[in-house]
Amino acid sequence: MRPELRLPALSRRGFLGLTAAAALAGCAAPGSTSAGGPPRPGGRLRAAFSGGGAAEVLDPQDSDLYVEIARAKALFDKLADFGSDMSPVPRLAERWEPSAELTTWRITLRQAAFHDGRPxxxxxxxxxxxxxTEPGSSRRxxxxxxxxxxxxxxxxxxxTVEFRLQRPYGEFPNALAALGAYILPGGTADFDRPIGTGPFRFASFEPGRTFLAVRNPDHWDGAPLLDELEIVVTNDEAARVNALLGGQVEYAHDLTPTSARTYESSGQVQVHRLPLSNFHGLxxxxxxPPFDxxxxxxxxxxLVDREELVRSVFQGSGQVCNDVYGKGYRYYADALPQRRQDLDRARALVRQAGAEGMTIGFDTSDASTGLKEAALAISDQAKEIGLHLEVRLGNKxxxxxxxxxxxVxxxxxxxGMPLESHFSQRLLTTSTTNNTRWRRPEFDARYHEAQSTTDEARRAELYREMQETLFHEGGFLWWGVSDWIVASAPGVHGIxxxxPANTLDWARFDKVWLA
Structure with missing residues (x-):
C-alpha cells in the first residue's frame, strides 16, 4: 500500500485560477470523430483529471489511477495495447509468433528509440x-x-526476444498489453526525469497537481500534433467542468451524466461517450467474516435492484450487468439468466447466513463518479432485508x-479489459490486485487449462464454467456498465x-489537435 502522506489536491478556486497559454492550430488525426480543417500542428492541450494527491507516481509500472495511466501513455509504450474491441494490437512489438505448443513466443521489436536517443x-x-516480476513486487x-x-x-x-513460458498461454499477447507492462530503458532506477519511448518527453511534474510534457519529434508512430501536453488534477467534477467552460482547460475527464446533458446541447463543449467502458459493482x-x-x-x-441503479446513478445512460464482468466482450457468458431483485430470496439467505440485523461497514468514496451515490442507494435497499450497510466515505x-x-x-x-486479463489480474491465487480475496485452486486450474488449449471452443467453455462459478459464489457483484464520459472544448479534435477507457485510443493525446 502506498504511504498515507498526501498533499491536498487543488481547491476549486485554485484550480480555476490555473493559467497557461494555448496556441490554437490543428490537423486531422486518424480515427478522429470530428473534422477541423487541414493539418496545422501546434499548441498546448490542458487536460483535467481526478488524481491521487502526493502519492501519485510517474513510474508507469506502478500506475493505478487514470491520471497516472494517461501520463504513462504519454511518456512510454508497451509491446502491445488493447484495441477498441479488446483484442491486442502490436505497439513496440512489430509482430509475435507462438510455438505450436504455446510455450514459446518470439517477439520482433520495431525500430524505436528512447527519449535520450538510445535504441x-x-x-x-x-x-x-x-x-x-521481481520478488516482493506488487506491480499491477x-x-x-x-x-x-x-x-x-x-x-x-x-x-528479437524469445519468451519461454512456465506453461502454455494461448492469449499471451494480452499479457504484453496488460496495464503497467511498459518498457523502460534497462537499469532504470528512478523517475525524477523519466525516459521512455512515448510520443511526449517529460518536462515537469508536481504530484497531485500538474504534469507537463513536450512533443517527441522522433516517435516511432509519428510525432504528436501538439507541441505540449499539460495534465492538471482536481478531484472535484464540478471544478473540472467549470475549468472547461471557463477556458482554463480544453479536456475534462470523467463527467457525470447530469453535467454531460446540461452542457452538451448548449454547444459550449463537445461530449464524448466511450462505450462499454465503466463497469460498476461491489x-x-x-x-x-461476514462474506466468508x-x-x-x-x-x-x-438484493440489488440493478434497473433502479441504472436509472438513479447513470440516469438511464447505461445498461444493467449480471454480476460477472465484461458484458459485451469476447467470451462473456451472456447465457446466464439475468438476475433481478428478489427480496424474499435475499431475506432467506440473510437468515441462512445468521446475519439478520447485522451492521456491515460499506466503504465508498468520491474518488469516482457515481460511487457514493450507488453505495447510498444499495444501503437503502439493504434495509428491506434486515441488513444495515453502514456507508463510510473514504479518502478519495x-x-x-x-x-x-x-x-469487507x-x-x-x-x-475495460479482456476477460482473460480480468481473471489473471484479479481472480487467481497469485493475482496482485485480488480485491475480493478469491483464491480457488480449481478456478486457477480451469484458467490454466483455458490458456493451454488451441481449441477456441474448449477455451470458451472453460471461461463459461469460470463465470458460472463466479455468478453463484464470487465476491464481485457487477450491477451496471456505463459509457465513460469525457468532454472537450469545441476546438479540440481527434478524440x-x-x-473504451483503458484501451489504446483512450486518452490518446498524441492524436489530438487544436483548431
Missing part, C-alpha cells in the same frame, strides 16, 4: 519484465507476466489502495469516441 533493444524488454502486471520463465527467455538479437472479501459465508454474498446478489486520494487490504465491502469500478 530500444531486446535487453530493455527483458529488464523491464524482470523489474515488474506482475501476476500476468509471472507466466514468463525469464531466466530461460533470451535475446535472439537486438530486435467487492466483497470472501476470506473474512456464501449465503451472504448470494443475499446481496438477490487513497481510496483504491485503502480498499485493497482493508474492510466496498464500492468498485473498473475500466476517438469508439475507444
Amino acid at each position: 530500444l533493444r531486446a535487453a530493455d524488454v527483458l529488464a523491464s519484465y524482470a523489474r515488474i 502486471a506482475k501476476s500476468t507476466l509471472s507466466v514468463i520463465d525469464l531466466p530461460n527467455s533470451r535475446e535472439i538479437d537486438d530486435r 467487492a466483497m472479501k470472501v476470506d473474512r 459465508r456464501p449465503e451472504l454474498r448470494q443475499a446481496l446478489f438477490h 486520494d487513497t481510496y483504491w489502495s485503502d480498499i485493497a487490504g482493508n474492510g 465491502l466496498a464500492g468498485y469500478r473498473s475500466g 476517438d469516441d469508439r475507444a
